Amino acid sequence: MDEREQIIELIQTNEEVFEDAFLEKKATDEEITQAEEVLGFEIPESYVWFLKEIGHGGCMFEFMGYGLTGKAIFADETLSQRENGLPDNLMIIQNCDEYFDCINVEDGSIVTWSQYDKDGVIDKAEDFYSYFLECIEDAIENY
Numbered sequence: 001m002d003e004r005e006q007i008i009e010l011i012q013t014n015e016e017v018f019e020d021a022f023l024e025k026k027a028t029d030e031e032i033t034q035a036e037e038v039l040g041f042e043i044p045e046s047y048v049w050f051l052k053e054i055g056h057g058g059c060m061f062e063f064m065g066y067g068l069t070g071k072a073i074f075a076d077e078t079l080s081q082r083e084n085g086l087p088d089n090l091m092i093i094q095n096c097d098e099y100f101d102c103i104n105v106e107d108g109s110i111v112t113w114s115q116y117d118k119d120g121v122i123d124k125a126e127d128f129y130s131y132f133l134e135c136i137e138d139a140i141e142n143y
Helices: 003-013 029-039 045-053 073-082 128-142
Strands: 090-095 100-104 110-113 122-125
Touching (some): 029 045, 045 128, 073 090
Antiparallel strands (some): 090 100, 100 110
């Protein structure tokens, strides 16, 4: 079983944790293409999978996707934070108040970034799937 299958299975078998956790406004190919044009890069395949299969949200975490109005929340936040120094190779996937979790579009890794952090970008996970799986497992454990 690959990580995508594990994620789906954990969400489905832990309904009490994830019952209302995900917005389920799943992205279309056209919406993804439009977001890529606005952002100026290709969204990593792992996050495209999330946008198409899960949508938006979480429990004790909240990955950005599309709002019910069709607004690309992750793209809007990324463009907004570029004005504060967000590197062009990062796409915001989660707002954690003092910092942002981002996917590095060059290698698919997950990093944190904050305009207030003098250390700059800090590595967090090798890829989105393993990070998402870790978030799911933590939510189940802490529920």
